[in-house]
Amino acid sequence: MKQLRFLLILILPLIGVSQSQDITTALYDTYENYKEESLNKRRIKHTEIAPLIVKAKANPRFKVSNVGTSIAGKSLSLISLGKGETSVFLWSQMHGDEPTATQAIFDILNFFDSPDFKEEKEAILENLTIHFLPMLNPDGAELYQRRNLLGIDINRDALRLQSPEGKTLKRVRDSLEADFGFNLHDQSTYYNAELTDKPATISYLAPAYNYEKDINEVRGNAMKIIVFMNNILQQYAPGQVGRYNDDFEPRAFGDNIQKWGTSTILIESGGYPNDSEKQEIRKLNYVSILSAIYTIAKENYKEIPISEYEKIPENDRKLFDLKLVGAQYELMGKTYTLDVGINQLEVDYKDHNRFWYSSRVIDQGDLSTYYGYETLDASAHTMKPAKVYPKILESMSAAKDLNTADLLKKGYGYVRMDGIPLSALNSPLPVHIIGKNYEVPELMLQPGVNPTFFLEKNGVLEYAVINGFLIDLNVENPTIPNAMIYR
Template sequence: MNLKLAFLALFAGIFCTAQENDITESLYGTYDKYREASLDKRRIKHRQLQPLIAEYRQSPKFKVQTVGESIEGRKLSLISIGSGKTEVFLWSQMHGDEPTATQAIFDILNFLDSDDFNDEKRAILESCTLHFLPMLNPDGAEVFQRRNRLGVDINRDALQLQSPESRVLKRIRDSLDADFGFNLHDQSTYYNAERTQKPATISYLAPAYNYEKEVNEVRGNAMKVIVFMNGIIQKYAPGQVGRYNDDFEPRAFGDNIQKWGTSAILIESGGYPNDVEKQEIRKLNYVSILSAIYTIAKGNYKDIPLEEYEKIPENDRKLFDLKIENATYPLLGHDYVIDIGMNRLEVDEEDHNNFWYSSRILDQGDLSTYYGYETFDASGYTIVPGKVHPETMKSVDVLNKLKIESLLKSGYTYIRVADIPKDMLKSPFPIHIIGSKFEIPEFNIEVGINPTFLLEKDGNIEYAVINGFLIDIDKGPADFGNAMIYR
């Protein structure tokens, strides 16, 4: 009899896992149907969300409440759907420059509002009531910064509740007495899964609720759901999942929400190759969060072994946008072989709707334990400083007629322009634009400078690094962002 029961339990587990795999694959395959097309860039604003929220306010399926205001008076909305006993609370963008999950929330809402997946949605909404609080920090989102208008990191304000946004989050959590809480963030694209070159595209944490890092049923349930979500991400971004250190932070919302009795699941959206606007990561959020909600509704997460949580690799931070290995660097009459790691740092435009790159060398020397989204082995290549083209161009328009690759091949990485438009922030060409009186500094490879140099082999310049972008001069620039303007 015991063997028969064990077999039935095993069969039921396999059947449930197969069901969840089916919905995951279907969600991934049909995603474009539900993707909210109006939110296609990271620098989204509060005003862009209001027409979408207004539509849900008119729908009988949803309950929409204004639950507070930001410091600058922007309304905070809670969007709820479902009638089940299990309360699931999801909030996003408590850091204003972390919008990936906000986009995914509106994809999820589109899915829930559709006429598809009726059996799966019935299973979710009869078992769970879902509550979404998108863009908790709209003032920070307005200027694409982490902190709110008060300069407070909302995620470190769970005790003093100094900010109105923090008080809203605490009040909603308490009023719902939520069973599960999804704390949705973005992390640096330079995190990698420990001891691998793969970016930590998604990272998780079931926060500790005390210094001893004890695991009770509440935290254990969060760990089990994370293990389930990890399995989903591995299908679409294998090896690209990390796990945050779980040291207790007594001021953090995630740690306290865990302590208050809600199974808190921290999700951090990191980097993905060639996904500057994080749209593939947005899709992974959509698929994994919906699948997690489904397994919560079915209760299948309960059978997941806790020890699987610790097997997820820890987050590390050893990624560069570009890593040059084994380059020969002539210095004071001697040749040295070094690695160079550089990152393309984003600079917001004045309206915070777009950005440009101002790259920096982050480290140099032996970088054998570091990785790059792009790595170039420069063995046999010598670093050569770029020159200023001897002719001063009258206007930027002239550059459209020049063969920039030929200039790079001849050793020029800077070109003078007499009349640079005042509103021009960056060079769209793979060569720096400098003013008629600007003098370039003495060339050195050192941490903190803009990475611009040439790579020469057997007397021929074959590659250029311009503002941290590697260019094969014979093939021309691929996926080039911008060069700099120095007036």
Template sequence: MTRFLAAGFSLISLFGLHAQNEGFTTRLYETYGQYQEKSLSLRRIKHRDLQPLIDAVGQRPGFEVNQVGESIEGRALRLISLGQGEVDVFLWSQMHGDEPTATQAIFDILNFFASPDFSAEKEDILRSVKIHFLPMLNPDGAEVFQRRNTLGIDINRDALRLQSPEGRTLKRVRDSLQAEFGFNLHDQSTYYNAERTEKPATISYLAPAYNYEKEVNTVRANAMRVIGYMNRIIQRYAPGQVGRYNDDFEPRAFGDNIQKWGTSAILIESGGYPDDVEKQEIRKLNYVSILSAIYAIASGNFVQVPLEAYEEIPQNDRKLFDLKIENATYPLLGKEYLIDVGIQRPEVDMEGHGDFWYSSRIVDLGDLSTFYGYKTLDASGYSLVPAKVHPRTLESVEALEALDFWELLADGIAYVRVKGLPAKWRSSPYPVHLVSEKFNPPQGRVEVGINPTFFLEREGKPEYAVVNGFLYHIPTREGKGKNSMVFR
């Protein structure tokens, strides 16, 4: 049972609490670069990347490292603990192998605690709480950057049957600690937005229900209050970019059961942020908000947050595109139509699962006025026309270096035939697609499911190119994409 009593306070109390800790939070944000673990700068991190860091942590005074289990493939699951307080706070990350943002933030937090800075605040925290980190619960999934574990199951739906060794480890650690607070750390799709807004749900929260009735007892209420507190912090740095998950009870889920078992469960999901493909700004927001929440738990001040602060967070919605083209004129069979085009850019892992390329798709067409884009182009007055193939077949890939790709785009060309395309090439590093001699260009129709490659022209002159879902403004030569495609 928690030693904290749920208490009802006014929003004025919340603002007072926030002002009280504002200096601490501001300093955390401003000094973040000093503690960021630089070796973990990309999302596709592996178990082997973490082990030297954990070994180093174990050598530091005040830190304790214990192996608490292992994955199906035998990778060690290690728990890192620090602090002397009576309140146990348990954080676990990456139970889905392709959700690493908070794993990176955990090592930033560990660097913070290992530094000599913020000595007064850290003394207050560690005197009151004991913090336990279980990073990368699903290392086998992380190895191949997939959601599920080697058994092929979603660990987050294994709380009842406990078939996976990873799930059994999580349950055993929670039970042994009888933790009063649990932070369940995930990534969500970048296509979530805060309901009825164009803002991405950069961070989403949930205090999971522990029964179908969605009752709120002291345990769940405390989770709600901590989330309300963290939301106030995130609003300073990503205003309007916070969402709240639907709280329908899922009896197989760990979060719901951990709430039922008496630990105040706090789900944090890292979503999207403009121009932050590797989620490094979101990682920073995790670092600041989690540390601030731990500080509020240590002081007990979170009980001053009214439950209304949780309920006021807008629901998650899923109405974002990477690129939205609106109000384009689409000529078809002798007539003209007005359409919007919604484009997403799914990632495809490269061999070794250390990097990726984009294979973009048109995911919706028509009236998309209730949807939003990370980038939106009003194409009023522009006609959507198909891309052309370069009239000359290049003798080799080396000949590509002599091309002026902007000139090709100005001529409405987005496909270039090349003899002897290397078999290992899966994507094109250029702003045009590379195609084989046998390739037949698309017939010009725009359809859901196809690769988004077309031009927007005015008075017969291309002004915008969309190639593999990336937008290029031809007159100013502005625009950049990670890759185009290779079609054989």
């Protein structure tokens, strides 16, 4: 009898996990049916989600409440559904430039508004009441910035409650007395899973509620849900999950909401190769969050061992957009061997709807403990300065008529132009545009400079690095997102 009881203890959680994996696979495979197509880029604004909230308000499946306003008067809405005793509360975009989960929330709402997955949705909605507060910081989203209009980090306002957005979050959490909370963020794309070259595509944290980092039932349940979600994501982004340091931050909402009795799961959306707009990560949010909601409804998470939480690799920050390994660099008559780490940094246009790149050397020297989204073994290559094309161009149209592939093969990384339009902020070509009298500085590689040079092997130029983007000179029509303009 004892053996039978022991076998049941082992088998029942496995049955639950198997059921959850089945729904996860189905969610992943059918995602495009529910993706909210009106939200297809990171720089989303309150005006873009407002019609979706109005649509939800007109839908009898959902209850929509205005729960507050931002400093600039933008509405904060709570969208609720379900009738179960267990309360689940999800809030997103506390930081205005962290929108991935906001998009996923509207995908999830589309899922619940569909006739599909009837059995699974009945299990969820009979057992849970789910509340979504998307875009807590709409003023920050308008400017695509982390902080609100007061200039404070809302996630450090849990004690003073100076901001109306922070007051709203506290009031809603308290009114719901939520059993589970999902604190949804984005993190830098330069985080990696510790000791690997894999980006931390998703990172988790069950925040501590005291300096001692004690684990009570509330925090333990958050850890179990995170272990479950990690297992889900390993199917689609193997090795690309990280875990945040759990040092207690007494001002942070996540730490306090955990302390106030809500099992709080922090989710951070990081980087994924060739996914600058984070649409694949958005999909992973959708799949993993819905799967977690399902396992909460079924209570399958309860038997998951907390010890598995500590096995998730910690977050590290050792990724570059481009890493060059062992390039030969000549300085003052001597040759040195350098690794070079380059990041392609975004600069917003004035409307904060689009961006361009202004890249920088971030580090150089021995970078053997660092990784790159793109890595080139440059050990047989010597860095060479980019030359200035001798002809002065009269207009942008003349520049676009250039055979830039030929220019690059000859080592030209700059073209002069007389009268560069003031409206032009960056070069649409894979070469820099410079003013008639601009003096190109000597190649002096230092952290902070714009990375522009060529890589030569056996007397032949094989690669160009223009504005931090690597160009194979054997490619027929080389393109990069943009180069720079120096007037």
